Amino acid sequence: MSLPHPTALLGGISPDVFLREYWQKKPLLIRQAFVELDNPLSPDELAGLALEEEVESRIVLTQGATPWELRRGPFSEDDFKTLPEQNWTLLVQAVDQFVPEVAELMKAFIFLPTWRLDDVMISYAAPGGSVGPHYDNYDVFLLQSHGRRRWKIGQNCDDQSPLLDHPDLRILSDFQELQEYVLEPGDMLYIPPGVAHYGIAEDECMTCSVGFRAPSHQDILLHFTDFLGQYLGDSQRYGDPDATPVADPAAIDDQSIERLKNIVLELVNDKSALAAWFGRHMTEPRYPELIQPQELPAGTLLEELRNGYGLMRNPSARLAYRLEADDHLLLFASGEHCLLPATLLPLVQLVCNNDYFDSETLLGWQADEEAWTLLEQLLTKGDLLLEGDDE
Secondary structure (H helix, E strand, C coil): CCCCCHHHHCCCCCHHHHHHHCCCCCCEEECCCCCCCCCCCCHHHHHHHCCCCCCCEEEEEEECCCEEEEEECCCCHHHHHCCCCCCEEEEECCHHHCCHHHHHHHHHHCCCCHHHEEEEEEEEECCCCCCCCECCCCCEEEEEEECCEEEEEEEECCCCCCECCCCCCCCECCCCCCEEEEECCCCEEEECCCEEEEEEECCCEEEEEEEECCCCHHHHHHHHHHHHHCCCCCCCCCCCCCCCCCCCCCCCCHHHHHHHHHHHHHHHCCHHHHHHHHHHHHCCCCCHHHCCCCCCCCCHHHHHHHCCCCEEECCCCCEEEEECCCCEEEEEECCEEEEEEHHHHHHHHHHHHCCEECHHHHHCCCCCHHHHHHHHHHHHHCCEEECCCCC
């Protein structure tokens, strides 16, 4: 698949302008963001994925047993045979992890951090199919890959926006249409967090939704403090060596709250700890069960590379790095991290920014013991795979 240059992807505006004027601010319609787009997946292939146990899929019927009925996969072929001719949508999550051609789409967004990218969800809709008016708490690019879909753009929403009383779906009960567009193959619509949108299939159509990770403040607070708690001993406790006699023994005074605040601030001001947690959190895989440890007999890596085989990134693995100020770097791999010397930065950048690594390039690192150990560890852990092992 031929990927557009970022400026062409964004309809002729530069990434700088897009980030300054649109990103997390307002929607942007981009006609022919992907010129002559080849649909990376047929409707039948998408339905085939929805039959698989390890694939997350849903079907939404505009009017099924109930209004906006939600059915969860995996599905059977008979499930699809009983669907009506109109007014339903199939949604398949993280298709990029199972179809390389879909994963390729994500490379068009290289002006954004890869650790912010979440997945590519693909939806197929029969005529009239929709999932209702709703809003997301993350950025999304909606790329039309087949057929036509009408998108209605509405108001800005938040936790106080009224929703329908529905057990499974967050559908707005009050949708205020402000704009309307019909997207054809190759067209793309950017929707910021909190902006209401309502897509309705004009005919049989498919949409690729490129979504971005955005941890909530609640997640940040809960998970970071849990991470810190792993390294705190039981002897580290609230203390008040500066205490003075109290007027009322039942009162919690300002001095006590100030001591408590200082404890919390001292812990959260640890920038290194925050960076370590954040890198681990943002590289946690959606499906960790698809990253399995591998037995690697001594000499296997060298033998395979000398035979001309390369390495590939596990499609489910997430990798990122951070260069520390003390000539060290942190490599984050699928929710774990390791401390490495800064001399390994070229290898770490290679591993984090590519999907395939040829044997000649990797053999160039054979003389570096730390580099070779890192490659073997990533291979043993399952973040990297020997060429052909993913088949």
